[in-house]
Amino acid sequence: MRKYLPILFILLSTAAFAQRTLTGTVTDAGSKLALPGVTVTIKHTKQGTITDAEGRFSLNLVKGETLVFSYLSFATQEVPVTKSDEYSVALLPSTHTLGEVQVVGSRNANRTKLDSPVPVDVIDLKPLLESAPQVSITQLLQYVSPSFHSVNGSNAGDAGSALNLSQLRGLGVDQLLVLVNGKRRHKSSNINWGGLGNGATGYDLNSIPTASIERVEVLRDGAAAQYGSDAIAGVINIVLSQSTDKLSLTSTASTRRRGDGTTTRTSANYGFALGKSGGYLNTTAEFATQAIGILPGRDDAGLYLGPIYGGGANTRNYDAIYTREIDEAILADRGLTRHNFNRRAGGSNKAKDALLFFNAAIPLKQNAELYTFGGISHRNSQFTAVYRLPGWTERNNAFLYPDGFLPNMDNIITDKSLAIGIKSKISNWDVDISNVYGKNDFGNVITNSLNASLGQRSPTTFDAGSYNASQNTGSLDISRYFEKALKGVNVAFGAQYRVETYQIIAGEEASYSKADLRTVYGLDTTAAGIVYNTKEGQIGLNGLSPGSQIHAGFRPENAVNVNRSILAGYADIEANITSKWLVSAALRLENFSSVGNVTTYKFASKYSITDWLGLRGSHNTGFRAPDLAQYYYTETSTSFQQGRAIDQVTASNQSAATRALGIPTLTPEKSKGYTLGFTTQPFRNFEFTADAYLVDVNNRVGNTGNFSATDVNLPVEVRSLFVQTGTTQAKFFYNSFSTRTKGLELTGSYRTPFRKGALTLLFGANFVNNQVTKVNTPQGLEAYRYIIFNDGEKARVTSHIPGRKMNLQGTFKIGKLTYMARAIYFGSVTTASAQNANFPQPDYFYQKLNPIWVVDASVAYSLTKSIQGVIGVNNAFNELGDYTDPKLSALNNPSVIGLQNGSAGIQPFIRITAKL
Known part of the structure; x- marks a missing residue:
């Protein structure tokens, strides 16, 4: 930089x-x-x-x-x-x-969303930032865009809880491309577990301050031929503000029913005029806080019911020797209650965000402009998992923590980006030369924890290592609109060169070591009869859990520093064959230094039957190259199966254990997509669109299920991995499955004068169905079919996302008052929770969650021409959704699952906005 x-x-x-x-x-x-x-x-x-x-x-x-x-x-x-x-x-x-100016999905400067041959939503954030309860970009889009889905990151595990990942059309979080001002943005460096993105990297949209955004364009169609890898589900383009000579100040605060999870977000946006020819510099500063959120639901949600102090509490319930009465007596003697051992995972993280962003341009001459944009964000997010009870003798040291401990994972996330470019017109051709750099750093510090295998020598705070990913993209884009050819033809072509990097930095030794490892020696004899010692491997002696609790540090052999380069060229044409018939086509050739050549194409067309009715459709091919993190990431963490702690290792796709098991190196995902729909404007101020879609994705990358350390048939390299990491289960990255996604999207809007005011009504709906069409089982691992692709992973990609989502919103403005009310319907989902790692097919518990309606409302009042106050509520009727089934809760009281919308219940808010 x-x-x-x-x-x-x-x-x-x-x-x-x-x-x-x-x-x-x-x-x-x-x-x-x-x-x-x-x-x-x-x-x-x-x-x-x-x-x-x-x-x-x-x-x-x-x-x-x-x-x-x-x-x-x-x-x-x-x-x-x-x-x-x-x-x-x-x-x-x-x-x-x-309609509104549209950038995404077309390189025609005259194209708008209403005459686009593919579905595009153009979302103006300004009114939402004034009246909606939500303040982050992911949550704002979650409640207004029916095809967009994002839930609270606490549904994910460990570091993933610091992020709110995004999906379009029910496809993967890594099958979506994000642009800023039409330029490719970098992803987060974090591999996520659980939640929406199991084993996937995604975009951290919340690293961009909402106050810096003019509008968001959502292209709901595959666009890899236009923009490259990842755009299988669609594209989100974030357009930054260019306003000048206006100071906008906004501050919002909200809290939950029990006074927990309080959030604040304060922003300032100001634009400066640069020069006398239209230059500008728009700057934004934003600061946000998030307080600890307890588990949503009843006051005793998640309360631990099993043995706390009894030996072997992690492996047994109360019995004739250690009774509940004994446990309660110990608690009373120590002045504690069971609430002292409540877990917080599933609530919200404690977090602080600081963000700075800018967007600038200066005309160099009549037909040229120098532009730049970017920023930096810094986030501290603290995740707390399951309480390590004093009776969990293999995980706790009573001398260090006589009452057990609640380990914390502090994620320190720094995100940087900078784009610089020149736009010019040369012989009637629009030329855009640009370079965009972005980097995401993810640090992991474990506090209030221990390495049980070290005994009393264990530290309680650990540097567990860090990882980062960067992307540098140089682009040349050339386009021209030929007004006299047919009824108007736009031609575009260009090239792009991108370099991506990924790095893992090892943690301190205490964060990953297994102190009780000992080398096993054997005896052998030479041909001459001389006896000598042989090393037969290693074995753990005391059985105590290794590494820092909650998340073990990266080992030196896990450290990597890798990169790859991507060279691409594209051509794009849009032709108005007649005044009513538009045809577009795009072709892209892309070469990855790691996966070779990929060719994608797209065709789209729209025909206006009348002035108020048009038909449109498209066909595209797409691809997603596996992220470098999916090739090289490895980690050791703890999961809970029926309340029992299980240590798991995720092996790098490039590791010896992965090759020995017979799992091949990752290959690109490839897709084919189709859309067919219509747009209509049957009367004044009313618009309605309907688009059906079908997307086939082959060889999707996911995580296998868990291979067990008790399986004596596993290769020696895998068994050695278990010993070195002190784990009992292992999973691997693999192109394990293919899917078919079918759906229907509906959008509508109506605006009319009403009782001396203005009434705006919005409607949106998405009905989607995901099916697994094929499971890829490596040769020689046929017996492990239900572990290679387990029922939990199948549920994540088919039934964890609401199959139906609808949103209805009304805004009424009269005089100094603006009223907003909306209702969002989240359809039913089904969860699948692992009960064990049985061979050949693990057992899973399924729970179907009922649909829910979430209602938001607000009232805004303009105190002066410059100052506005807003009061309102998110989830006005405290709709939480279903609780975990008692059969699944094991030794804890049932708690709210929260997969559909991540809601923590009713959440009133207050906001003050000043425009000076």
Whole structure:
């Protein structure tokens, strides 16, 4: 990044002249009401903005002589730029108009979401940030986009609890591509366990401050041919704000029913004019806190019921020797209750976030612009798992923790990004040259813990090591719109070179060591009769758990520092064959230094039957190259099966144990996708779309089930892995299965004057079905069919995600008041929980969770023209969903599962916003 600092310094220091900024108000010519969400662009340029809740806009004039105003169900209006800097525009109704400016899914600068041949949602965040209970980008999208799914990271294990991963159309978190200002963004370096992304890396969208975002574009269609690897399910493009001369301050606070899990988020956004030709620098600072959240549900949810102090508490219940009465007497004598041993996993982490972001551009001459954007975020997130009870003699040391301990995993996450580029017009061709760098660092510090195998010599705080991933992407994009060819043809082509890195840094020795390992020696005799010693391997003597509890550190042999390069070229064409028929096609060739060549293509078309009805459809092929982390990551952690602690090792795909077992190296996932739908605008101010989709993905990467240390048929390399790590179960990365995803997406919107106010209604729904179509069992491992792809992994990709999701939202603005109410329906899901590692087929417990409705409501009041206050509530009726089945809860009281929406129950909030 250092080499870009001089350029950045020059860019930010160029504010030398006053700038011309065009402002104004857009209204409905009939009702005289302000129109929020109107697209305002400068003709023949890519500059544009959207009017705010008051119908006002602000736009920096870089070049051009005409303003274009477009809005759903209103006639597009062109207004010449005069000497005035203030414009008042009244739009007339029309049966067919353009919609919001769209970047994602098309390289045509004139394309909008309403005439797109594939489904695209354009979500203006500004009104949501004013009235919605949610404050993070993932939760905001969760409640407004029916095809988007994300739940609280606490449903994932260990480090994954610090992230809220995202899905589209029920596909994997790593089958989604994220762009910022149309440029590829880097992923998190963390491999997630449990939750939505078991064995997968995903995007940390919450490392981008919400106050820096102008809008979010969600392309709900495969787009690997246009944007490259990962875009199997679709693309999310985050468009950063370009506003200037406005200071926006927002602060939000919310808490849960029992006063726990309090969150705050405060942000400041300000834009500076740079120069006199339309340059800008928009900056955002954001700070957020999250307090510890206890398990949602009843006050005794998750309460431990089994033996606490009795020896062997991890392996038995109360019996004739150690009774509950004895246990309770010990608790009373120590002045403790069972609530002192409550677990917090499943609640929310204690966390602090600090984020800085910027977006800037400076015209270099009439037809060229230098731009840059990026930022840095820092997060401290503390995960606490299951209480290690004093009676768990193999995991606790009574001299260090006489009453047991609750181990903490502190994740220190730093995310950095910087993009620099130049846009220019050369001989009527738009040329964009850019370089984007991003890096994600993930540190792991274990506190309030111990390495039981070290006895009293064990530290209680451990540096368990760290890992990081980076991505540097250089791109050349060239496009041109031929207005006189057919009814308009846009041609685009370009090239991209990307370098990705992944690194694991070992932790301190105490975080991973197994202190009781001893070498086993044997005797042998030479041909001459001389007796000598032989090393027969190693064995653990005392059986005490090794490494730091909750998460063992990375061993030196786990440390890696690897990279790969990707070279790609693409061509993209969109042709309006007639005024009613649009056809588009894209072809991409991509070469990975690790997996070879991949070719993808896409065709799409839309036909307007009438001014108010259009048909559209597409076919695409896609791929996802396994992430470097999936090739090289390894870890040791503890899982709980029926309340019993089990130490597990995840082996690197490149390890000797993996090869010896017969699992091959990872290969790319490949997909085929189809969509067919229609868009309609049957009457003024109303829009409705319906799109059916089908996506086949072959050879998806996942985690195998658990191979057991008691299996004497496993290769010696796998048995040695068990001994070295002190674990009893092992799992591996593998292209283990293929899936078919079928679904239907519906969206609708309606806006109308109502009782001297403005009423906006939004509707969205997604109905999806995922099926496993094939299981890939390596040759020689046929007997392990139900371990290679177990029922838990099958449930994760087929039934852990609501098959039905619907959202209804109404906003009514009148005078100084804005009312918002919405209801979100999350359909039924089914969980599958491992009961053991039996061979050949482990036992699983299935639980079907009933559908739930979550209702949000808020009222906003404009105290002045610049200051607004909001009060409201998330989950107004305290809908929690189902509790764990008592058969599954084992030695704990049932607690809320929370897979559907991750809700912690009713959560009131208050917000103050100032625009100065």
